[in-house]
Amino acid sequence: MLLIAGCSDNNHSEKKVVQQQPAPVRHQDRFGRYDSIGNLGGKPVSIPSGVVSTWVRYIGDPGDFDSSIKAQLYNRPPVTYQLPIESFGFQYRLTDGAVKSSLEQTDVDYIHDNNILIPKMKPFPWGHVIVYNIVDLNKPRNYNLALEESLQATKKVYHFNYIEQSEPIYGLIYLKANNGIDPSSNKPWQEDTSGPDIFISKNKNGEIKTYIKCDFIGKVQYCYHLFYIDNNMHVTIYISYNRVYLKLWQQTEKNITAILNSWIVRNDGKLIKKQAGKI
Secondary structure, eight states, rough: OHHHHHHHHHHHHHHHHHHTOOOOOOOTTTTTTEEEEEEETEEEEEEEEOOSSOOOTTOOOOOOOSSSHHHHHHOOOOOOOOOEEEEEEEEEEEETTOOOTTTTTTHHHHHHHHHHHTTTTTOEEEEEEEEEEEETTTTTSSSSHHHHHHOOOOOHHHOEEEEEOOBBBTEEEEEEEEEGGEETEEEEESOOOOOOEEEEOTTSSSEEEEEEEOOOSSSOOOEEEEEEEEESOOOOEEEEEEEEGGGGGHHHHHHHHHHHHTTBBBBOOOOOOOOTTOO
C-alpha cells in the first residue's frame, strides 16, 4: 500500500510540474502583434509578425490544399521555441538590405514601388524570400546533385548541353545553354524557358553553395537564387528578383544571413540582439 501511495503521489507531482510549465516568452511589436516562434535550423527564433509575408509553417502541418480527414483532425503541438519550423517567407529589398514589415515605412515603400515601378517596367528592388529548415543533417548541404540532375534532364529532354564560360560573372561560374544557340535552328535563343543561364559558387571543398538560374530574354528577366546557411543555422534560402540585381548576390546572401541571425533568441526566448524588421 505504501508503494502504491508513493507512486500515486509521484504521478501527481509530475502532472503538477507539467501543468506549471510557464508559457514561452512571446515578444510583440509596437502595434501589439506577437512574434512567430519556433526552432529554425537548430536555433530558437522569434520572427516579427509584420515581417512574415505568408505564414510560418511548422513541421507536421498539413499542406495548404490537403482536405483529407487526417488533415482536418490535425492538432498542432503547443508552439514553443523547440517546435521545428518548416518554412516561411518575407520580402527583402536588394538595394539596401531592408526587410518589409507591414504598417512600417518599408510597407509604404513596397506599395509605392509596386504601383510606380512595375507599370513603367523599371527594376523592382524587392525579392521574395522563402526560408526552409534543414531537418536531415545527414543530407549533403550543397547543390552538387541538384546541378547534375538539372544538366542531365536538359540533355535528355531538350538535347543540348550547358557550357562553362571562360570568364566568370560577378565572381560566379557562368554556364550557358549551348553557348546561347538554339540547337533546333542554330540561331540565338528566342525564348528562355528551357535554357536559362546558370551561375554557381563553390566553396574550397568544391561544394556548390550558391545556385542561381536567370532568365535572359524578355523585358523583365528574373533570377531564382538558392543558397545555404550552415555556419550556425542549418537552413536553405530561396529568393527571386530582377536580374539587374544579380551583381549584388554576395551582399544579398550576407544580409539575409544577418537578418535571420537577428531573430535568434536564447532557449528561454530572451532576445539577444535587435530584431530586423522592428522599429
